Amino acid sequence: MFAVYAAEPQPESPLDALRVGERPDPEVPDGWVSVSVRAASLNMHDLWTLRGVGIKAEQFPMILGCDGAGVLADGSEVVLHGVIGDTSHGDETFDPKRSLLTEKYQGTFADKVAVPARNVLPKPRSLSFGEAACMGTAWLTAYRMLFTRSGLRPGQTMLVQGASGGVSTALVSLGKAAGMRVWVTGRTEEKRALAVSLGADEAFESGARLPERVDAVFETVGKATWGHSMKSLKPGGAIVVSGATSGPDAGADLQRLFFMQIRVIGSMMGNRDELADLLAFCDLKGLRPTIGSELPMTEAKTGFEQMLAGETAGKIVFTR
Template identity: 60%
Template sequence: MFAVAAVAQSATDPLAGLHVGELDEPQTPEDWVSVDVVAAALNHHDLWSLKGVGLPAERLPMILGCDAVGHDAQGNEVIVYPVVSSPGWGADVTMDPKRSLLSEIYPGTLAERVRIPAGNLVPKPKGLSWEQAACLPTAWLTAYRMLFTNASVSPGDTILVQGAGGGVATAAIQLGAAAGLRVFATSRDGAKRELARELGAIEVFESGARLPERVDAVIETVGAATWSHSVNALRPGGTIVLSGATSGDAPAKAELTKIFFKQLRVIGSTMGTREELARLARFVADRGLEPRIDAVLPLAEARAGLERMAAGEVNGKIVFRT
């Protein structure tokens, strides 16, 4: 089976451990199903796996990838929900301490076929292209839960999206604007600021810039570099929703005094549920949203996509076609 896998790991040269080519096809566990992949999307998670973050070396080789769409055994068009719960878990899977993403314990989606629990399939709306639907299961689902489950915002409220240009940030801008939120966005890069404006932000700013007004919620994925700015940008009683820390998780100032004095809420957010993915897919299709796609490449050119991601040259999602 043709697949993209991590066969070795290096923090300084992650692509040295990348394999693109034929691999032995994994077995399908009992009560799991096989999906013929049509399109799969790249995430920073894949780069981290090649760096040795979150993927123990003893699990190598590991097929990479969390996002995929394709056909099930009956020929239905489906979206793969990539979170796998532990046996017997019946509550919100994002609260399962033993949950995993595809490509952490079980082989991932950057392959001709992927195996998944039978309950992890979501119908692909007819209004979405394969490439658009492939963008949804990780970055877009994370942004959807941050906004509509955890941020406690309503149409007309103002949000700040830190680090415009990343997959989650880009999705949050598009989803927020489509839902009637007033979206501010920041980036160090001028081109990414203009992209944020094109995607629906009403105002864009350099990172750390003073805002014209306080916001109701901050979508935070950058971490240490923007933490103080996020706290200072909030109105009293506002909310920071945190789903990542790409610049590090140890800010110079924790801002505890401001957090308790202004009665701010800090909410951690991770991925989303299968039901949220189904609602997200319907929302994107019904609103005619077009997830920002940086490039569509053949799966055989996965190395080129990962090279662009490692260089920070990606605006939106990279999608591979099998």
Template identity: 55%
Template sequence: MRAVYATSLAPDDPLAGLEIGDVPDTEAPAKGWEKITLKASALNHHDLFSLKGVLDKEDLPMVLGCDGAGVDAAGNEVIIHPVVASPGWRGDETLDPERTVLSERYPGTMADHVWVPVGSTVPKPVELSWEEAACLPTSWLTAYKMLFSISPAAPGSTILIQGAGGGVSTALISLASASGFRVWVTSRSQEKRFHALTLGAEQAFDSGARLPNRVDAVFDSVGQATWAHSLKALRPGGAVITCGATSGSTAATDLNRLFFTQLKILGSTMGTRDELERLTRFLVGTGIRPTIDTVLPLGEAIKGFTKMLEGNLIGKIVFIH
């Protein structure tokens, strides 16, 4: 089958280990898994991190991709929930310390077919295209959980979203503005700031800029480069919700500010299958759709990886299978 896969790991040159070609058809890794024929997949920073060395060398070669939508053996159109809990786990799968996601221990979605545990898909609404559906399982699901399950801020609150161009950020802008939040964003790019306003943001600022007022919550997927600004931007009692660290995971925290102004730091990772299904219903009900930067055939995936590595994108990069 055709696949996009990692053959080697290189922190300084991640695309050196990226290959596109034919690989042997995979088999079910365990009883109770089903085969999905992919129609579309989407690119995430997770895929670049895998190539940089997050993967274990002994797991190579590994088919990449967490996001995907396709057709199951019964002909149902489905969206894949990529979080794989350990056998016997009950409850929120994102809290399982032994959890993994597709493309880590098990082959991912950038292929003609993928095996997933039975029960880990949700129906694809007919209102969503294959390209739109493929955007949801990672960045959009992450944004949905951050906003509606983790953050204490309610609609009507003022929130700040750090970074205006990535998949999580554009999802947060769309979801929050559609839900009645007052949305502010930051970005170094004038183009990305302008696009954030078209998605519903009220104001857009240069990265690190002094804000007119402090905010109720900050959503930070950037990490090291924005962390100090995120904490300074909060009103007393406010919360920063973090889901990633694309600029680096080591950041100093002003503990005096943290305890004296009673700030909250909340971590969030991915989302549950049930949250993914609710997300699809939210999109159908509101009419909002993922921002898609580029759509490419699977065979041209290297172009998409290159664009993400350069940071030259707004929204998602999608591959058609």
């Protein structure tokens, strides 16, 4: 079958590991299903896989793609949940042996993908395959950060660091729909304008002094924005962290942390129930992900180049 895959780990030049070609059809164990992929979205996790982060060398070649949407053998249209773990923990994201597609199991940038039967959910008719393909990673991550982890209430003020990535644009849309006052930062006027068009109440230059302190900051950037995030919070406020694209070695500023009683909360993806709730919420509110670029999978390298260069304005989606 056709697939977009990582041939080997390339820590310094990840795109050198990218291949577009033929791979074997997936094996489908008992309790699993095969999904014919119609669309899948690109995530930073795919670049980490190309670099060899979170995957052992002997697991290459690895088909890329953490999420997607497609069709079952009976014609049912489905959205994929990319976290595979033991549900005896109550929440599969807390399973210490959990895995994402592309870490242990082959991913979605292919004609077909095999996943556990519980990892497919009905696709709302209101979402296209391309839109639904954005739900399982970026939007699910944003949903968990906001609704499960942050403790925010409608009417409070949230700051999203970085205005144009997949998780950031999802946070803006979800926060606005939930009744938050949404502020964002962005490096360029174009990216700030995108956030405002999605419903952000205010957009500021990166590192700018804010008119007042906020109740929570949503962090996916890391080192480049951490100091600003800490200084932007009210006493007792929270930083919810789900990534560190600019590097993880941020200065902790422990004195401010304890003096202001700031809460630092980690968040990773989301569970199946949260994905079901997210799909229902988007259907109810008429929310749609922002797709900045939609490309056939045969042109996957172009999408990876855009992400590597930071030329994102929403999600990059690959279609079959």
